[in-house]
Amino acid sequence: MIEVRDLVYEYPTKRALEGVSLDVPPQTIVALVGPNGAGKTTLLRCLAALEVPYSGCVRIENLDTREAPRRIHALLGYLPDFYGLYDELSVRRCLTYAAWSHGIDANAVESAVVKAANQVGLSDRMETKAGELSRGLRQRLGIGQAIVHEPKVLLLDEPAAGLDPQARRDLSALLISLRDSGMTLVVSSHILAELEDYCSEMIIIDGGKVVGGRVVKVKDVERPRYLIEIATARADFEGFLKDASVDVIEVDEHHALITHTRNAAARAKLIRDLVAAGFEVSFFGESSRALEETYFSQFGKGAA
Amino acid sequence: MGPEFRRNLWLELTTRRIAFMVAILALIFFASAVSGPGWTPYSAAETVYYLVVVIWGARNAGLSIVKEIRDRTWDLQRLSSISAAQMAWGKLFGATIYNWFGGAICLAVMLIYGLAHGAFGKAILDFFHYVIVGVVAQAVAFLASLVALRRRSAHSRLDVFLYQLLGILAAVVAAYVWETADPESAVLLGRKSTEVIPWWGVVISARPFLLLSLAIFAGWILTGCYREMRRELKMENGPLVWLGFLGFIGLYVAGFDAWLPHEALMANWNVVALRLALASTTFAALTYVMVLLEPKDRVLYRWYASQIASADIGRVLRNLQAWIMSYFAAVAVSLVLIWWLFERGFGAFYPAVAIAGLGFITRDVSIFVFFAASRRRSDFAALVTLFALYVLIPAILDGVGLKGMLSFFYPTPSRPIWLGPAVVWVEAIAALGLAVSRVALGEKRAV
Numbered sequence: 001m002i003e004v005r006d007l008v009y010e011y012p013t014k015r016a017l018e019g020v021s022l023d024v025p026p027q028t029i030v031a032l033v034g035p036n037g038a039g040k041t042t043l044l045r046c047l048a049a050l051e052v053p054y055s056g057c058v059r060i061e062n063l064d065t066r067e068a069p070r071r072i073h074a075l076l077g078y079l080p081d082f083y084g085l086y087d088e089l090s091v092r093r094c095l096t097y098a099a100w101s102h103g104i105d106a107n108a109v110e111s112a113v114v115k116a117a118n119q120v121g122l123s124d125r126m127e128t129k130a131g132e133l134s135r136g137l138r139q140r141l142g143i144g145q146a147i148v149h150e151p152k153v154l155l156l157d158e159p160a161a162g163l164d165p166q167a168r169r170d171l172s173a174l175l176i177s178l179r180d181s182g183m184t185l186v187v188s189s190h191i192l193a194e195l196e197d198y199c200s201e202m203i204i205i206d207g208g209k210v211v212g213g214r215v216v217k218v219k220d221v222e223r224p225r226y227l228i229e230i231a232t233a234r235a236d237f238e239g240f241l242k243d244a245s246v247d248v249i250e251v252d253e254h255h256a257l258i259t260h261t262r263n264a265a266a267r268a269k270l271i272r273d274l275v276a277a278g279f280e281v282s283f284f285g286e287s288s289r290a291l292e293e294t295y296f297s298q299f300g301k302g303a304a
Numbered sequence: 305m306g307p308e309f310r311r312n313l314w315l316e317l318t319t320r321r322i323a324f325m326v327a328i329l330a331l332i333f334f335a336s337a338v339s340g341p342g343w344t345p346y347s348a349a350e351t352v353y354y355l356v357v358v359i360w361g362a363r364n365a366g367l368s369i370v371k372e373i374r375d376r377t378w379d380l381q382r383l384s385s386i387s388a389a390q391m392a393w394g395k396l397f398g399a400t401i402y403n404w405f406g407g408a409i410c411l412a413v414m415l416i417y418g419l420a421h422g423a424f425g426k427a428i429l430d431f432f433h434y435v436i437v438g439v440v441a442q443a444v445a446f447l448a449s450l451v452a453l454r455r456r457s458a459h460s461r462l463d464v465f466l467y468q469l470l471g472i473l474a475a476v477v478a479a480y481v482w483e484t485a486d487p488e489s490a491v492l493l494g495r496k497s498t499e500v501i502p503w504w505g506v507v508i509s510a511r512p513f514l515l516l517s518l519a520i521f522a523g524w525i526l527t528g529c530y531r532e533m534r535r536e537l538k539m540e541n542g543p544l545v546w547l548g549f550l551g552f553i554g555l556y557v558a559g560f561d562a563w564l565p566h567e568a569l570m571a572n573w574n575v576v577a578l579r580l581a582l583a584s585t586t587f588a589a590l591t592y593v594m595v596l597l598e599p600k601d602r603v604l605y606r607w608y609a610s611q612i613a614s615a616d617i618g619r620v621l622r623n624l625q626a627w628i629m630s631y632f633a634a635v636a637v638s639l640v641l642i643w644w645l646f647e648r649g650f651g652a653f654y655p656a657v658a659i660a661g662l663g664f665i666t667r668d669v670s671i672f673v674f675f676a677a678s679r680r681r682s683d684f685a686a687l688v689t690l691f692a693l694y695v696l697i698p699a700i701l702d703g704v705g706l707k708g709m710l711s712f713f714y715p716t717p718s719r720p721i722w723l724g725p726a727v728v729w730v731e732a733i734a735a736l737g738l739a740v741s742r743v744a745l746g747e748k749r750a751v
Contacts, residue, residue, distance in 0.1 A: 048383060070537065087375075
């Protein structure tokens with residue numbers, strides 16, 4: 001869906017992106033993460049055809065951002081960090097304007113507005129002015145504006161910043177439903193916890209380069225990550241796991257982070273084998289912090 | 305009706321605001337009708353029109369994009385499917401629709417008053433003039449905000465005030481030009497009005513000529529707004545429209561050869577040389593204006609170099625900046641002028657001055673590029689440098705009796721005649737070399 005090749009972007013005093021290449025598969029939610037000033041926003045703006053690269057290319061659905069920026073804009077939905085709302089307009093008018101501005105046929109505008117309002121849970125506030133909404137509702141309205149034309153790609157810049165826990169949970173559910181409806185989502189953030197619930201892939205960017213040189217798969221439905229903890233330290237823990245043909249991500253004498261088939265019988269066998277070999281298994285469970293673990297395991301490797 | 309225009313209608317033309325405008329204007333016109341003869345509804349309508357459409361309208365036009373940037377909605381608009389034309393006209397005429405509503409009432413009063421007092425013909429001409437002045441004021445303010453946006457300095461209140469001021473200044477110029485053909489205004493200002501204008505050897509009635517000229521210039525300003533909006537939406541503009549404007553302005557200004565004072569040095573020149581000189585001077589002036597206005601983006605200049613290196617000249621030409629095209633137009637017409645002067649046996653004096661003039665332009669634009677590649681407030685630094693080169697150093701040289709060196713810093717004849725141009729071109733090549741090396745050095749630093 002998104003293809004980036006040897007992307008270089010320069011500000012007058014700094015090269016912000018240096019030879020970035022990556023592919024984002026369709027119908028995924030990809031996290032764009034990295035420290036402040038790493039180049040996330042610049043990359044997001046290049047993906048959105050808002051900035052013209054110095055060299056290299058960005059293609060969205062085989063359209064080059066340099067050759068066809070307006071056609072790419074029509075394919076995109078974009079949620080900036082401040083949501084971009086007209087405070088004086090009602091929710092209905094905000095969504096109607098977004099529908100008009102994305103070229104929705106006049107006869108289909110009303111139904112598109114109603115559908116978007118339903119998707120983001122604002123159908124009971126259609127006549128409320130945007131300026132009178134809470135932060136969480138403003139964020140929903142921002143997403144409603146971004147999806148009213150049912151874009152193929154949705155770009156979100158720090159979408160959960162400042163939201164309360166319930167609003168974050170609602171956001172996760174909404175983004176997952178959008179992915180399931182066929183959209184490809186790229187979410188830029190430097191708060192890993194907020195991405196954990198819905199991102200399956202991750203692009204780590206630092207110093208204008210993609211760390212590891214590619215999109216990293218964070219979650220695999222067939223082979224999730226499991227954390228194993230043993231009560232007594234054993235120097236042969238790693239060797240045992242490797243002999244048992246387990247894919248080890250990280251291991252020390254007490255812990256191991258592995259990927260393993262979701263099959264219950266296979267997991268039960270692994271636990272049995274561990275216990276039979278004398279390992280005092282104190283914890284065996286699916287890792288709930290896959291994104292963070294991947295981030296830090298990749299980050300130390302430096303840029304490709 | 306485009307989405308942006310409709311959104312502005314929602315925001316600007318509310319029932320309450322419409323009622324307020326109608327009530328206020330009705331009071332003003334009633335007061336002017338019942339007051340003394342010095343204040344008529346016509347004069348009141350003129351004054352209110354300037355206040356509402358020119359002064360306030362220029363502010364709203366200048367604010368239309370700045371407000372989007374402040375509210376962080378501009379990127380969303382750029383990512384929409386709204387065409388450049390819909391966006392440009394939707395903002396320019398949408399953000400000022402309330403002003404035009406008030407202005408339309410004023411224009412209607414002027415027309416009705418003119419009809420009632422037997423001056424309908426004048427009222428009709430004034431009607432078109434006022435519409436053009438309003439469009440020029442607002443379009444210039446809007447264009448200024450778009451140009452500033454390219455330079456990434458567009459948000460503050462002072463910026464908006466400057467855009468408004470530029471719009472008002474443009475309206476004042478338009479009004480001044482119009483007054484040169486208005487016997488009443490000219491008498492008021494103590495000048496002689498002119499009923500005819502000689503242009504390209506043809507004597508034309510002043511009022512229709514000036515009205516048409518203003519309309520055409522308003523059209524070019526609107527074209528500029530449209531093209532800047534295209535650029536904001538990341539669409540390629542190509543060089544043809546700017547080259548077309550250069551062709552128009554060159555021909556337009558060259559037609560005013562009869563206005564040059566006859567006692568000038570060039571009195572013995574023939575009409576072709578005079579027209580070439582007018583055109584090349586116009587292009588040179590445009591070069592300075594555009595090099596000041598356009599961002600001297602060293603990333604773009606490095607990109608030019610990389611495209612030329614890969615033999616993609618067409619892409620460079622499609623993205624050429626206006627100052628570069630103006631510079632080459634000035635050079636081309638000046639070379640034709642120099643050839644013409646040699647051909648017609650005018651000697652070396654004028655060609656030497658023209659060659660020195662080209663050297664000065666080359667040096668000066670190189671200074672702008674050099675500073676742009678090295679510091680933030682680059683234009684200010686470049687302007688201070690030019691002030692030193694054109695004013696301070698010549699003043700010092702004059703003061704210490706080294707008048708022979710003035711031609712190295714000021715376009716004036718030298719002895720021997722080719723010494724001045726030679727030194728100026730040495731300065732130009734040095735400045736160009738510094739600019740190119742600074743841009744190239746930036747490449748190494750960036751990497």
